[in-house]
Every structure is written in structure tokens, then in C-alpha cells.
Amino acid sequence: MGASASATQDLGMPAIYLHILAELLKAIGLDERNLLLRVGLDPVRLQSTDVRVSHAQASEFVTRAIIESGEPGLGVMLARELKLPLHGALGVAIMSSRTLKDALDLMTRYLTLRAPNLSVSCREKGGAMHYTIVCDGDPGPLKGFIMDAMLFGCVFMGTQLIGTAITGAGILRKGPEPSYFHRFRQSIVIPVDYGSQEDALVVSHAALSAPIRFSDDQLAQSSRAQCEKALKQLNENAGFDCRVRRVIETSHPFPPKLARVAATLFVSERTLKRRLQEENASFQSLVDQVRLDRARELLTGTNMNLNQIADVLGYADAANFTRAFKRWTGISPSQFRGLERQSSGMVLQAQTPAPA
Structure with missing residues (x-):
């Protein structure tokens, strides 16, 4: 018997599968981006192989996809696109x-x-x-x-x-x-x-x-x-705080309001706060964790300027983003980007063979 998880745990679905389904919808003429946004999902985040989507949002997206496309055979169509490397x-x-x-x-x-x-x-x-x-x-x-x-x-x-x-x-x-x-x-x-x-x-x-x-x-x-x-x-990430974080990670607009996350998880705002408190977490701390992770990704993996990154992360301007990042890490975003690029350059130099 394979390891299984109950539906109540909601361990999330790999986001890449929804991305593939969205591409199928696009191919048959449906506005897949509009559909994702209506479900509260960020189309860009779904392309990550490490992100998981909450069961509730995945189910809503698939249900709407079948209804709005008028194609009951979407499951077979998805099956044809499931190349093995997509499964991590x-x-x-x-x-x-x-x-x-x-x-x-x-x-x-x-x-x-x-x-x-x-x-x-x-x-x-x-x-x-x-x-x-x-x-x-x-x-x-x-x-x-x-x-x-x-x-x-x-x-x-x-x-x-x-x-x-x-x-x-x-x-x-x-x-x-x-x-x-x-x-x-x-x-x-x-x-x-x-x-x-x-x-x-x-x-x-x-x-x-x-x-x-x-x-x-x-x-x-x-x-x-x-x-x-x-x-x-x-299995260790089966707690309620991880369920909340999954919704935050894939949400559009970002960051999501507490009320939106609570509704997605079918609980009241009060219950969401209480259950997070029981796990020594808070909604704002989870938002900040996701913001920091995404900030690091954008600073190291893109050439976006600080104003652009601040906008993606839901800050009014670069100054607010810089203050938050410095509070989390002790250094400014620009310093972090410089250190990361310097480190990457040193690794690349070490890996480059010396001329004969």
C-alpha cells in the first residue's frame, strides 16, 4: 500500500500541473489567465516546480476549467501532457x-x-x-x-x-x-x-x-x-500554518487579505488566527516569510530594480521594501544582491579550469 494522506490534511497539489492545464485551456481558446486570477492564483507562480497549491483552489480551478471550456475530457488531455520530468x-x-x-x-x-x-x-x-x-x-x-x-x-x-x-x-x-x-x-x-x-x-x-x-x-x-x-x-508540513502559507504563496493579488485566505480554507478569520496561534504562528509572520523568500529569488534570479520588486511584493515603494528587508536580514536588498553576485562569480571562477 502506498503512503497516503487524508483530504483533510490538504498537502497541496504541485502547481506545475495546474500550469499545464492552463496551457491546454489556452490552446483551445479559453482565457486561462483570467480564469486563474478569478480563482485567486498567480499564473507566474504556477510555473515553479517547488510550489504547491491548496486543494480548495486546485479543485475550484479544475471545476471552472471543465465548465467554461465545455470539455469533459480535460483529464485525458492533461494525461497526454504529463511528461516524466514534470514529476520532480x-x-x-x-x-x-x-x-x-x-x-x-x-x-x-x-x-x-x-x-x-x-x-x-x-x-x-x-x-x-x-x-x-x-x-x-x-x-x-x-x-x-x-x-x-x-x-x-x-x-x-x-x-x-x-x-x-x-x-x-x-x-x-x-x-x-x-x-x-x-x-x-x-x-x-x-x-x-x-x-x-x-x-x-x-x-x-x-x-x-x-x-x-x-x-x-x-x-x-x-x-x-x-x-x-x-x-x-x-508529512511534516501537514500543519495548518503550511496550508495557510500555500495559499499565500500562490495568491493574486499578493499579498492576499486575511479574509481571502480564510475563505479559501473554509474557515472564519477568527478561526484562522486561533489555529495559527496554536501553532505559534501568525498570518503576518507567514506573509513576511513568503515575501522574504520571493525577495531573495527576485534579487538573485532577475535584473528587476527595487521599485519593480517592491511592486511585486505588495509594497508602496522601494523604501518600504528596503526597510522590511533590512529588518529581516540585517542588510539592504542592494547589499544582498551584490553579495550573492559576488559569491556566484567566485564559484564560477573556481569551477573554470585554468588555461593550459
């Missing part, structure tokens, strides 16, 4: 595995890292392994989208791993075949059977031994260690 350390670990079975074992153990509301159980039946996907909690009308993205994503990624369709594999789905599926059936290169008792990927023992074409034992070991570390960190 887990994607790298899977790509560097020896066999398809090793890759599926990794998915079973670490799926929580990429989809906290899903878990996997595997069992042998009829000469094949059944990898059954279960939703923790009730996702309601989004269940079809989630299962489409997950199971059909496995099909497309399996082809990426071994270079061809998985012979001896199939998909089982609960319920009747949806009316939209006929439009996608031809692109699903393995059999799909609806009306089953489970949502599962079924793989024969022979297919499980198929070699992965990117196999790399050393990389597999190091990336698996990263997955273990990330899983531990994710």
Missing part, C-alpha cells in the same frame, strides 16, 4: 529504474508526493498485477477528471519509459463509459474496460519485466533518497 524527483526515480515493475513500485510508494488525495494498492489476480487507484475522501464530480489524468497518464508515461506501448496491459474503470471517451479511445494504446469494480492499471507479469530505456542505477538511488526526504518533509 519521483519522475527522475521512475525514469532511472531498471524495469517497469520497479517504476510502478516507486509510484505506489511515493504517489503522495504528486497526488496527495490518491493512494495505490497492488495485488496479484489472474496472472497479472492490479494497481488500484483510490481517492481519499470524496472528490465529487472531479473524480472522473482525476482518474482520467492518473490512469491514462500511466499509459502515456509507460510508453515514454519503454519506447513502445505496454503489451499485456489494460485499464479498468468503474461505472459506464462516459460519452466523451470515444473521441480519445484511439490515442489510448491499451484496452480500456468500463463497468469494472475498480479503477486500476492491470499489467501482466511478462510486461512488468520490460526494461526501462533510461535506466541508471546511481541516479535511481540518489533520486529515491530525494523522494524519501521529500515525503518526510511533506
Whole structure:
């Protein structure tokens, strides 16, 4: 059984998946930026591989995307775009595995890292392994989208791993075949059977031994260690303060008002303050943490001037930003940028081989 997290913990969804979905919406003519902003999400922040979006905002965005696009097959469309490197350390670990079975074992153990509301159980039946996907909690009308993205994503990624369709594999789905599926059936290169008792990927023992074409034992070991570390960190970040911080990190406009964050998390402002206090945190301290992290990113990774950075971080002017940054770090933003560039230059110089 894979590690799982209850829906009430809300460990967040990797923002990159919503970014990919937004790009799909753009391709079919929907104003994806307007939709993200209406949900309170910053389109730029979604492109980060390290950011996670709250379950509530992710669900609202997906629901509106399906309704406003009029495309119930968005889950299948998303599945086709899920290239393995997008899945972080887990994607790298899977790509560097020896066999398809090793890759599926990794998915079973670490799926929580990429989809906290899903878990996997595997069992042998009829000469094949059944990898059954279960939703923790009730996702309601989004269940079809989630299962489409997950199971059909496995099909497309399996082809990426071994270079061809998985012979001896199939998909089982609960319920009747949806009316939209006929439009996608031809692109699903393995059999799909609806009306089953489970949502599962079924793989024969022979297919499980198929070699992965990117196999790399050393990389597999190091990336698996990263997955273990990330899983531990994710479970440690299950507190209410982390849920609040996730909303703050991805919010537009930034910083968000306390009332907006409370509404996103379905609690009152008073309850939000009380629960943060119970965890020795405050809303303003979390805003400041996010501001400092983003300030460092912008100072080291861009050439934006201080007025531009101040505007992005929600300050009236550069002077207010400078005072806050100096209070947090003891030095001015300009000094910080200079020191970071000096440090980067020293590292680059040390790595450059001397002329022969």
C-alpha cells in the first residue's frame, strides 16, 4: 500500500500541473489567465516546480476549467501532457529504474508526493498485477477528471519509459463509459474496460519485466533518497500554518487579505488566527516569510530594480521594501544582491579550469 494522506490534511497539489492545464485551456481558446486570477492564483507562480497549491483552489480551478471550456475530457488531455520530468524527483526515480515493475513500485510508494488525495494498492489476480487507484475522501464530480489524468497518464508515461506501448496491459474503470471517451479511445494504446469494480492499471507479469530505456542505477538511488526526504518533509508540513502559507504563496493579488485566505480554507478569520496561534504562528509572520523568500529569488534570479520588486511584493515603494528587508536580514536588498553576485562569480571562477 502506498503512503497516503487524508483530504483533510490538504498537502497541496504541485502547481506545475495546474500550469499545464492552463496551457491546454489556452490552446483551445479559453482565457486561462483570467480564469486563474478569478480563482485567486498567480499564473507566474504556477510555473515553479517547488510550489504547491491548496486543494480548495486546485479543485475550484479544475471545476471552472471543465465548465467554461465545455470539455469533459480535460483529464485525458492533461494525461497526454504529463511528461516524466514534470514529476520532480519521483519522475527522475521512475525514469532511472531498471524495469517497469520497479517504476510502478516507486509510484505506489511515493504517489503522495504528486497526488496527495490518491493512494495505490497492488495485488496479484489472474496472472497479472492490479494497481488500484483510490481517492481519499470524496472528490465529487472531479473524480472522473482525476482518474482520467492518473490512469491514462500511466499509459502515456509507460510508453515514454519503454519506447513502445505496454503489451499485456489494460485499464479498468468503474461505472459506464462516459460519452466523451470515444473521441480519445484511439490515442489510448491499451484496452480500456468500463463497468469494472475498480479503477486500476492491470499489467501482466511478462510486461512488468520490460526494461526501462533510461535506466541508471546511481541516479535511481540518489533520486529515491530525494523522494524519501521529500515525503518526510511533506508529512511534516501537514500543519495548518503550511496550508495557510500555500495559499499565500500562490495568491493574486499578493499579498492576499486575511479574509481571502480564510475563505479559501473554509474557515472564519477568527478561526484562522486561533489555529495559527496554536501553532505559534501568525498570518503576518507567514506573509513576511513568503515575501522574504520571493525577495531573495527576485534579487538573485532577475535584473528587476527595487521599485519593480517592491511592486511585486505588495509594497508602496522601494523604501518600504528596503526597510522590511533590512529588518529581516540585517542588510539592504542592494547589499544582498551584490553579495550573492559576488559569491556566484567566485564559484564560477573556481569551477573554470585554468588555461593550459
